[in-house]
Amino acid sequence: MAFKGIKTKDRHIQNLAGIVDGSRSILYHKEDLIAYDCDGFTIHKHLPKAVVFPKNTEEVAEIVKYCAKHHLPFLARGAGTGLSGGAVPLNSEVVISLVRMKNLISIDLENRRAVVEPGFVNLKLTNSISDKGYYYAPDPSSQYCCTIGGNVAENAGGAHCLKYGVTTNHILGLEVVLPDGEVIELGHNGIPDAPGYDLLGLLTGSEGTLGIVTKITVRILKNPEAKKTVLAYFDRVADGSQAVSDIISAGIVPAALEMMDKTAIEGVEAAAFPVGHPKDIAAVLLIEVDGIAAGIDEQIAQILEVCKNRHVREVREAANEEERARWWANRKTGFGAMGAISPDYLVQDGVIPRSRLPEVLDRIEEISAESGLRIANIFHAGDGNLHPLVLFDARIPGQTEKAIDAGSACLQACADAGGTITGEHGVGIEKREEMRFVFKEEEITAQTNIRQVFNPDNLLNAGKLFPTPGRCGEVKKEMKEALLTQ
Amino acid sequence: MRQVEEKPSPACTSAKSLSNYLWSDHPDENKWADCTHCGMCLESCPTYEQTGQEQHSPRGRVHLIKSVAEGKLEVNTQFMDPVYACLDCRACTTACPANVDVGGLIEEARGQIRQAMPLTGWKGSVSKLFLKGLFPHPNRLNSLGNVLKFYQKSGMQKVVRKSKLINIMPDHLVEMESIMPKVDTSVRKKYKNENVIKSTQPTKNEVALLTGCVMDVMFSDINESTINVLTRNGSDVSIPKNQTCCGALHVHAGDRDTGRKLAKQNIEAFESSEKVIVNAAGCGCMLQEYGELFREVEPEWHDRAVAFSKKVEDVSKYLHDTGYKKPKAALNKRITYHDACHLAHGQGVRREPRNILLDIPGVDMVHMPNADRCCGSAGIYNITNPEMAGDVLESKMKNVPDDVDMISMGNPGCMLQMAIGVQKYGRNQKIVHTVQLLDWAYQKEDGEVADNGI
Numbered sequence: 036m037a038f039k040g041i042k043t044k045d046r047h048i049q050n051l052a053g054i055v056d057g058s059r060s061i062l063y064h065k066e067d068l069i070a071y072d073c074d075g076f077t078i079h080k081h082l083p084k085a086v087v088f089p090k091n092t093e094e095v096a097e098i099v100k101y102c103a104k105h106h107l108p109f110l111a112r113g114a115g116t117g118l119s120g121g122a123v124p125l126n127s128e129v130v131i132s133l134v135r136m137k138n139l140i141s142i143d144l145e146n147r148r149a150v151v152e153p154g155f156v157n158l159k160l161t162n163s164i165s166d167k168g169y170y171y172a173p174d175p176s177s178q179y180c181c182t183i184g185g186n187v188a189e190n191a192g193g194a195h196c197l198k199y200g201v202t203t204n205h206i207l208g209l210e211v212v213l214p215d216g217e218v219i220e221l222g223h224n225g226i227p228d229a230p231g232y233d234l235l236g237l238l239t240g241s242e243g244t245l246g247i248v249t250k251i252t253v254r255i256l257k258n259p260e261a262k263k264t265v266l267a268y269f270d271r272v273a274d275g276s277q278a279v280s281d282i283i284s285a286g287i288v289p290a291a292l293e294m295m296d297k298t299a300i301e302g303v304e305a306a307a308f309p310v311g312h313p314k315d316i317a318a319v320l321l322i323e324v325d326g327i328a329a330g331i332d333e334q335i336a337q338i339l340e341v342c343k344n345r346h347v348r349e350v351r352e353a354a355n356e357e358e359r360a361r362w363w364a365n366r367k368t369g370f371g372a373m374g375a376i377s378p379d380y381l382v383q384d385g386v387i388p389r390s391r392l393p394e395v396l397d398r399i400e401e402i403s404a405e406s407g408l409r410i411a412n413i414f415h416a417g418d419g420n421l422h423p424l425v426l427f428d429a430r431i432p433g434q435t436e437k438a439i440d441a442g443s444a445c446l447q448a449c450a451d452a453g454g455t456i457t458g459e460h461g462v463g464i465e466k467r468e469e470m471r472f473v474f475k476e477e478e479i480t481a482q483t484n485i486r487q488v489f490n491p492d493n494l495l496n497a498g499k500l501f502p503t504p505g506r507c508g509e510v511k512k513e514m515k516e517a518l519l520t521q
Numbered sequence: 522m523r524q525v526e527e528k529p530s531p532a533c534t535s536a537k538s539l540s541n542y543l544w545s546d547h548p549d550e551n552k553w554a555d556c557t558h559c560g561m562c563l564e565s566c567p568t569y570e571q572t573g574q575e576q577h578s579p580r581g582r583v584h585l586i587k588s589v590a591e592g593k594l595e596v597n598t599q600f601m602d603p604v605y606a607c608l609d610c611r612a613c614t615t616a617c618p619a620n621v622d623v624g625g626l627i628e629e630a631r632g633q634i635r636q637a638m639p640l641t642g643w644k645g646s647v648s649k650l651f652l653k654g655l656f657p658h659p660n661r662l663n664s665l666g667n668v669l670k671f672y673q674k675s676g677m678q679k680v681v682r683k684s685k686l687i688n689i690m691p692d693h694l695v696e697m698e699s700i701m702p703k704v705d706t707s708v709r710k711k712y713k714n715e716n717v718i719k720s721t722q723p724t725k726n727e728v729a730l731l732t733g734c735v736m737d738v739m740f741s742d743i744n745e746s747t748i749n750v751l752t753r754n755g756s757d758v759s760i761p762k763n764q765t766c767c768g769a770l771h772v773h774a775g776d777r778d779t780g781r782k783l784a785k786q787n788i789e790a791f792e793s794s795e796k797v798i799v800n801a802a803g804c805g806c807m808l809q810e811y812g813e814l815f816r817e818v819e820p821e822w823h824d825r826a827v828a829f830s831k832k833v834e835d836v837s838k839y840l841h842d843t844g845y846k847k848p849k850a851a852l853n854k855r856i857t858y859h860d861a862c863h864l865a866h867g868q869g870v871r872r873e874p875r876n877i878l879l880d881i882p883g884v885d886m887v888h889m890p891n892a893d894r895c896c897g898s899a900g901i902y903n904i905t906n907p908e909m910a911g912d913v914l915e916s917k918m919k920n921v922p923d924d925v926d927m928i929s930m931g932n933p934g935c936m937l938q939m940a941i942g943v944q945k946y947g948r949n950q951k952i953v954h955t956v957q958l959l960d961w962a963y964q965k966e967d968g969e970v971a972d973n974g975i
Contacts, residue, residue, distance in 0.1 A: 062574065066599035069588050070574075070581035077558045088573055115575065116560035134573040154573070156564060179616075180563040307620050371559035374619030378554040 047107060048085055051129065054097045055087050060135075062086040071112070071130055075177075076120035078381065078435060079464050083124035086112075088135045092210060092218060092249040095131060099247065100216030102129055103494060110496040111247040113154060113185030116177040118370075118382050119463025121189060121242045125498045131247065133184050139163055140250070148207055148225045150252050153184025157191075160253070169255045172199040175459070176367040187248050190240030192459030194291040194366070195323075197417035199256070201459060203239040208252035211238060211245075214495040218249070225252040237485070242461050243496045245489040259325035262290070263335050264359045267320040267342045267350040268313060272296060275318035276392035278345040279416040282322070283389060285341060287334050292417030293321040293366055296396075298376075299411040299424070306372030308364040316348065320416065321366055369413045370424065377409070377426035381438045384460040385449030389419045398448040399423050406441040408434070420458035421449065447472055467502045540592040544636045546777060546817045548629040553587045555619040556580060562623070565616035567895045567913045568606055576603040579613035579623045586630045596637040604630050606909060608902055609773050610895035611806075611866035624867075625813055631775030651901065652774060656734050656766040657783055696941045707737040708744040709760060718748055718758045725755035726843060729794035731787075731808065731833075733801045734766045736933045743933070746960035747800045747836055753963055754845045758798075763790040769807035773900045777814060784811045785822060788829045797829075800836045800956060802932035803900060806867035808833040835864060837931060837955055841873035848962035851883030855925045856958070858886065859917075859939060860893035861932035874931055874955040881962045887922045894920065898938030910938070918942040927951045929958060 040058030041049055052061045062068060063085045072080040084107065089095045102109040109129040112122040124130055137154035142164060149160060149171070157178040160171040174193035175181055181191070187209065192201040199205075208222030221234050229235075238245055269275035279292060295303065300312045300319060312319055320342075324334045335352065342350045353359035373380040387395050396412065399421075403410040411424040423445045427438040442465075446456045450472035457466055470479060483501055486493070539547045562579035563569050575581035582603055588594045604627060611624045640648050655661055709732050712718060717727075728751060732744055751758050768783035788811065791797050799805035811826035834842075856878060864870045871893070878884055897903055897913030921928060921942070928939055928950045940952045964970040 059572075062576070064599045066585065066594055066597070067574070067576045067603070069594060070576040070578070070584055070603075072584075073558065075559055086574075114560055114563055116563075132573065137573075177560060180560050306618050307615075308618065368561060368618030371557055371561050371618030374555040374557040374559075374621065380557060 047101075047105060047129075050101060051085060051087050051098060054101060055089055055094055060088040060090075071115070071124065071132075074112070074115040074120060074122040075118045076123065076463060076465055077379070078439065079120055079123055079125070081123060081125050082127065083130040084127045086130040086132050088132050090135050092212065095133075095136075095212045095247055095249050096216045096218050098129070098131055099212050099214065103215050103492070106492070106494065108494050108497060111153075111184070111188070111243050113182030113188075114156070114177075114180050116181045117185060117189055117463065118384070118460040119189075119457070119465040121461050121463040121496070121499055122185075123464055125464065128496070133247075133249075134182065136184075136249065137182075142255075143225075144169060144255075146225070147255050147257075148252055149255050150208075150225075150250060151183050152250060153187070153248050154182050155184075157181050157183055157186060160255070164255060165258070168258050170258055171205070171253060172196075172256050173202045173205055176370065178367075183251055183253065184248050187239050187251055188241065188243045189461040190459070192415070192420065194293055194363075194415060196459070197292055197415065198288050198290045198325075203236055205254040206235055206239050206251065207254055208250075209235060209238055209248050210250035212247045212249055214246065214490045214492070219246075222252060240461070242463060242500050244486055244500055246495070259290070259327075261328035261331045262323065262325040262359075263331055264321070264323045264353040264362060265335060265338060265350060266353075266362060267322065268316045268348045269318045269320070270316065270346065270348050272318045272396055273393045274345040274347070275320055276396060276416065278320065278342050278347070279392060280389050281341045281345065282338055283417065285337055287324065287337060289322050289334075289338075289417060290325040291321065291323040292415070294412070294414055294416035295319050295321075295366070295369065296412040298409055298426075299369060299413045302376045302411055302424075303365050303369050303372045306368065306375040308361065308368050308372070310361050310365045312365075313349075321362060366413070370422075373411060373424055373426060378428045378430065379426070379435075379438070380411075381425040381427065381442045382460070383421070383423045383425070383442045383445045384457045384466075385421045385423070385446050385454055386456075386458040387419045387421065387449050387452045387454035389416075391452040391454070392416065392419065395421065395448055395452050395454075399445055402441050402444045402448070406437050406444075408437055408441055410441065410445070415458070418458070419454065421445075443469060462500045464499060467498075467500065470500075470502055539590050541589045541595050542633050543596075544633055546629065546632055548586050548590065548626050548633070549816065550590065552622045552626050553583050556583045556587075556617075556621045557619065558584065559618065561618055562613035562616045562621075565612040567608055567610060567612070567897070567916070568909060570916070571909060571912045577606055579617075579621075582607060583621065583623055583626060586626050589630075589633075596633055598638070601634050601638065604634060606906060608862075608895050608897070608899040608909075608913065610862035610899060612862065612893065612895065615866045615893070625810070628772050628775075628777075628813075631773070632777040633775075635775030635777075648774060648905075652771050652776060653779065656770060657779065696945060705741045707741045708732055708748065709737055711741075711745075712748075712760055713762075716759060718752055718760075720752045720755050720757050722753065722755045724757050726796065727757045727759070727794075728796040728798045728839070729759045729761050729791055731764060731767065731791075731797055731799045731801075731804060732760060733799070733804050733933070736801050736804075740933050740936065740954070743800060743954045743957055746954065746957045747798070749960045749963065750840065750845065750956050751798065751836070754840065754843070756798075756843075759794065761790045761794065765790070767804040767807040769803050770900045772807065772814070773902075777818075781814050781819060781822075784814055784826060787811075788822070788825055791829065791832070795832060796839070797833045798836050798839055799833060800931065800954065801934075802835065802861035802864035802867065802870075803934055805833060805835045806863035809868065835868055835870050835873075835931065837864075837874040837877055838868070838870050840956075840959075841876060845877070845880075845959070846963075847880045848882065848959065848966050850962055850965035852881055852958065852962050852965065853883040853885075854927055855885045855887055856927045856929050857889040857922050857925045858892060858955075859889060859896065859921075859928055859930040859935060861930050861935045862893070862895050862899070864931050865893040870931075874929070877955055877959055878929060881958060884958070887925050889922060889928075890920045891917075892920070896935050896938045896942065898932075898934040900934060903938055903941075914938060914942050914945075918946045918948070921948065921950065923948075925950055927953050927958075929953050929955050931955050 136152040207225035569578035768780040897910035903910035
């Protein structure tokens with residue numbers, strides 16, 4: 036049956052258009068699809084077969100059933116702000132965009148939970164409940180635009196996860212469309228710690244390889260009674276990182292403990308939200324403490340003391356909410372800000388024990404020198420989650436490959452220091468190969484066996500999260516070759 | 522789908538072509554080099570909000586524009602749709618961490634599209650009539666103004682409205698007809714024999730006024746108010762005779778050649794002025810971006826254009842920065858303020874008009890959520906893309922507080938569009954320009970106007 040307004044004979048497109056009810060809910064022209072050839076990870080691009088925009092769970096289930104029946108690869112996408120390529124249609128997938136499922140279904144302040152659709156934007160949840168004194172804690176830097184569905188897929192973190200935990204600590208229930216189209220509910224009535232296996236935990240952070248989340252019950256928190264924010268400038272990176280360790284060792288758990296190095300400062304100061312950080316400083320720490328009002332001042336005094344002991348050049352408290360907001364805007368737009376000093380960047384996401392910060396940062400500096408590429412560091416220092424940003428220019432032949440290698444070397448350094456390869460951005464396409472830095476072949480197989488239970492035909496988001504068995508060395512080579520032919 | 526006919530590529534490809542952009546003045550590589558595809562722009566974009574589709578988002582459009590340069594796409598109708606569906610509201614430029622000039626890229630891409638695929642059919646005729654036949658010609662605009670005046674005063678408007686004649690107009694044109702402001706004498710005509718309108722106070726500054734085309738025909742009272750508040754605060758005002766349309770509508774539509782022609786005429790017309798005051802945000806923003814038009818074509822004009830742009834200032838910013846008398850009489854009104862895109866996002870003017878309103882005694886300012894969200898007017902977008910413009914307007918109107926008497930703003934396009942919104946959604950707010958309120962407060966102070974006259 037030809038569907039009204041659909042200008043292609045492709046029967047799959049015609050049939051999918053029938054499921055989502057019309058030409059305004061499906062894209063299939065190359066000119067439109069090209070906007071979906073990558074997400075926030077731009078190194079690897081591939082055109083999808085089509086993009087469909089379901090408006091409810093039933094439509095998602097129908098699309099999935101159709102794809103499963105006709106053996107069409109498919110994947111889910113939210114705002115497409117992921118940084119590891121989780122939403123890139125490597126196998127010409129049918130992209131199921133969930134952005135039109137963007138309702139806030141219910142708010143239950145008494146039980147401190149809310150139910151949202153997957154396309155609901157992270158920050159909008161906090162904005163919807165802040166007047167009542169509540170907020171949603173996970174705050175990835177892309178929270179202005181990223182969706183909670185995507186946050187679940189990637190188990191997103193954020194600046195304030197040091198104290199409050201990452202997405203998985205705030206998910207109470209999920210409605211999931213499995214890769215065969217069956218709809219299941221996980222988490223009963225939003226009551227945490229259900230008996231049996233922790234399937235909520237398994238699904239959260241599965242990077243869209245086990246199912247498509249269509250409804251999410253999240254925990255919401257009461258706003259802290261008091262909050263104070265401090266900026267500290269250091270002349271030596273080692274002093275800054277040592278101060279981070281000292282603050283935690285002193286028994287303080289700040290809500291956030293962020294660090295930027297000199298190159299990162301250059302970027303944010305050249306971009307849209309400068310705050311006037313000194314240009315000649317080696318590192319800036321952004322420290323926030325919150326909680327009940329009593330004791331906050333003592334914590335701040337302790338932090339100032341620690342910083343002084345580590346030769347801080349200048350340290351000051353935010354004078355008011357406006358200044359605090361400016362500091363955060365400067366920090367949270369840090370990745371995008373790199374555009375102001377470099378045409379492209381590759382962001383890495385290693386995690387290390389806090390105490391190893393100085394030596395790993397030294398190693399990253401060496402990698403930068405070896406590759407000839409600048410590397411900026413913006414990171415959640417408090418939980419040892421590094422974000423080295425490898426700056427490059429894809430227009431210069433060879434630079435992209437160098438950047439990929441430098442990024443990989445940074446992750447190797449993290450793994451060598453007893454850490455791991457991702458804290459919050461996910462593995463996606465980008466770090467498939469680096470999974471071998473932290474897992475043995477059998478461990479990877481054990482995990483793909485789990486995927487097999489949910490996603491036996493591997494039609495859902497194939498080629499992500501795990502390296503292809505037995506072809507380890509070839510994957511990176513493939514990526515590079517694909518780049519050359521793009 | 523627009524009616525277009527695909528024209529073959531130029532016989533001799535210009536030396537300045539860039540892959541599939543075959544004409545010179547192509548989109549500027551340096552502008553998209555800043556975009557890292559982070560997505561921070563998505564939520565700022567009204568067309569992404571409406572569609573959820575990334576080709577209708579700022580980063581999607583930048584990606585498409587870049588893809589043509591990389592030879593992955595061609596300049597065709599499928600490419601044209603997302604590029605022309607952009608409102609050019611610049612909200613993405615505010616949201617972007619790397620200050621990517623998306624608006625500039627869109628305008629440059631439209632320039633290429635218009636050359637590759639000239640508009641034909643109904644759209645072509647309408648666009649030619651307005652953009653080439655009308656706006657660049659103040660006299661013709663005035664004649665149109667006279668026709669409209671006749672239409673309103675002769676009773677013809679009543680006849681048309683009462684009879685079913687109005688039913689044969691497309692819906693969005695009926696909406697526009699119904700909110701048509703009362704047409705008065707244009708200030709260009711009124712002051713045509715005066716070289717300078719002297720300040721009523723000792724002269725502090727000399728400024729030149731851009732009267733605008735729509736502004737001077739449809740909203741000449743706002744131009745009058747502008748002159749009043751300027752002369753009351755120590756500025757001598759001149760209205761250079763040879764000035765013309767700013768060209769914003771042409772540049773938005775992709776007609777950069779006419780844009781350049783008008784720009785050169787204005788640069789010359791205002792050559793001897795030190796300060797150019799504008800009360801229409803869209804025009805002000807265009808005048809401040811003349812340099813962009815001469816980046817590649819006629820580069821000998823570039824520096825003059827940049828120097829001209831530096832002289833251009835919105836009236837609210839000018840008053841705010843040079844000082845104005847706080848009115849003594851009270852206007853007891855509840856007022857909310859709408860940020861015109863080309864004032865807030867285009868010129869970074871947000872605080873100044875609000876402060877002026879707050880300085881008027883009796884004004885009770887009511888916060889409008891998302892005040893800097895586009896209303897859907899966007900030049901002639903509400904004529905060319907009525908459906909999208911309507912959706913954008915609907916979401917704008919949801920943010921207008923219920924209990925206000927007036928909505929104040931600084932752009933005539935927004936004023937028309939918001940007036941449609943007020944009418945369409947059964948609201949009762951009066952739509953006013955910020956300088957009008959200031960002017961009325963002064964007049965009231967002088968005992969020239971009563972509260973109920975406002």
